Amino acid sequence: MPRQVLEDTLTADSIAADSALAASGDATAFERLYRTHVARVHTLVRRMLDADEADDVTQDVFIRAWQKLSTFRGESAFGTWLHRLAVNVVLARRKSVGIERGRFINEDAPLEGVKSKPVTPELSMDFEEALASLPEGARQVFVLHDVEGYRHEEIARMLGVVPGTSKSQLHHARMALRRHLDR
Amino acid sequence: MNDQWTNRLSEYIDGELDSTERASLEAHLATCGQCFATLGELRQVVAQAKSLEDREPAKDLWAGIRAGMAPARGAGRQTVRPSGRRFSFSVPQLLAASIALVLLSGGGAWLALQSRQSIEPTPIGESPQRPRVGQLVTWTGHTDAAIADLQTALTQNEKRLDTATVRIVRVNLAIIDRAIADARIALQKDPGNAYLNLHLANTMRRKVELLRRVNDMAAARS
Numbered sequence: 516m517p518r519q520v521l522e523d524t525l526t527a528d529s530i531a532a533d534s535a536l537a538a539s540g541d542a543t544a545f546e547r548l549y550r551t552h553v554a555r556v557h558t559l560v561r562r563m564l565d566a567d568e569a570d571d572v573t574q575d576v577f578i579r580a581w582q583k584l585s586t587f588r589g590e591s592a593f594g595t596w597l598h599r600l601a602v603n604v605v606l607a608r609r610k611s612v613g614i615e616r617g618r619f620i621n622e623d624a625p626l627e628g629v630k631s632k633p634v635t636p637e638l639s640m641d642f643e644e645a646l647a648s649l650p651e652g653a654r655q656v657f658v659l660h661d662v663e664g665y666r667h668e669e670i671a672r673m674l675g676v677v678p679g680t681s682k683s684q685l686h687h688a689r690m691a692l693r694r695h696l697d698r
Numbered sequence: 699m700n701d702q703w704t705n706r707l708s709e710y711i712d713g714e715l716d717s718t719e720r721a722s723l724e725a726h727l728a729t730c731g732q733c734f735a736t737l738g739e740l741r742q743v744v745a746q747a748k749s750l751e752d753r754e755p756a757k758d759l760w761a762g763i764r765a766g767m768a769p770a771r772g773a774g775r776q777t778v779r780p781s782g783r784r785f786s787f788s789v790p791q792l793l794a795a796s797i798a799l800v801l802l803s804g805g806g807a808w809l810a811l812q813s814r815q816s817i818e819p820t821p822i823g824e825s826p827q828r829p830r831v832g833q834l835v836t837w838t839g840h841t842d843a844a845i846a847d848l849q850t851a852l853t854q855n856e857k858r859l860d861t862a863t864v865r866i867v868r869v870n871l872a873i874i875d876r877a878i879a880d881a882r883i884a885l886q887k888d889p890g891n892a893y894l895n896l897h898l899a900n901t902m903r904r905k906v907e908l909l910r911r912v913n914d915m916a917a918a919r920s
Contacts, residue, residue: 661747686708
């Protein structure tokens with residue numbers, strides 16, 4: 516077995532074992548799961564919400580994961596289950612802070628919301644910063660579709676919009692971001 | 699730059715245009731340099747999105763998470779659960795947990811016997827219900843009784859489970875029993891070893907957890 520495949524297999528087995536131990540109440544196993552997955556969850560949250568919310572929401576995701584581990588039946592990978600939980604927490608947060616759907620479907624907003632790439636290198640905005648400067652609706656569609664790989668139908672269901680709106684937001688986000696490509 | 703085709707470029711990239719639209723757009727791209735250039739840039743955006751890397755948070759968030767975990771799943775873990783509780787341990791999970799347990803058991807006992815010293819486990823992440831050294835005799839006695847009761851119940855409940863599940867549960871119980879036996883043997887050589895005492899108690903606690911879950915699963919299928 517190639518070394519990388521073996522390591523991946525051992526890692527997957529280790530995560531499966533830790534998720535089972537954590538489900539039985541083993542906090543130490545859960546801490547190992549946290550350390551394995553925190554970068555992925557934190558990055559997702561940071562991209563979907565404002566950066567200053569990322570720490571709090573990430574903590575919320577893991578606390579909810581601990582509370583809901585009894586519903587994790589091992590039918591998918593723990594990371595997949597956790598990732599979906601994180602998306603749900605982010606979307607719930609989005610609703611709780613009162614983001615109105617009217618703002619979300621404003622198709623002109625993304626292009627107006629992103630500054631043009633400055634010409635001086637020291638002031639240049641990298642791709643992540645440009646992504647963060649997108650209006651929230653366009654940013655969330657872009658992250659879910661282009662970064663996380665969800666389909667428009669899934670995104671539309673999660674965000675409570677029609678698939679056409681998701682497609683439109685994605686296109687506007689891409690058009691805005693093309694000015695900030697790392698070349 | 700904005701013609702009737704500009705807003706369709708993302709759909710083109712994502713393969714969401716029908717064959718007629720796709721053919722029309724490709725004909726347009728052959729004559730419109732701006733759209734052709736924009737298409738290339740949009741493809742780069744898509745590629746760059748896929749290459750973004752995850753970053754660790756600037757500070758360790760574990761302490762806050764650990765504090766938030768305590769109220770939901772803490773001291774009540776050793777108490778009797780509602781009989782209707784949903785069973786949540788899949789067979790692969792049980793197997794994975796037991797394998798991990800054996801590995802931890804073997805490694806931990808080896809380390810303890812090598813050092814022949816009292817070792818306190820790192821407190822970070824310690825389960826709230828983890829027994830203290832001074833309570834071990836009483837705690838272990840209660841657990842022996844609880845295990846006996848649960849095993850009696852399991853003997854009666856096994857017929858409600860399918861054969862494959864019963865077989866895997868038995869294998870896992872045998873693994874845990876072996877870990878318990880190893881710990882007891884090690885303790886005979888070094889009765890005062892705090893780590894071994896804690897390890898035995900925690901292994902027995904895990905056996906209780908497993909038996910409870912299997913009995914819950916059997917009850918749910920009755």
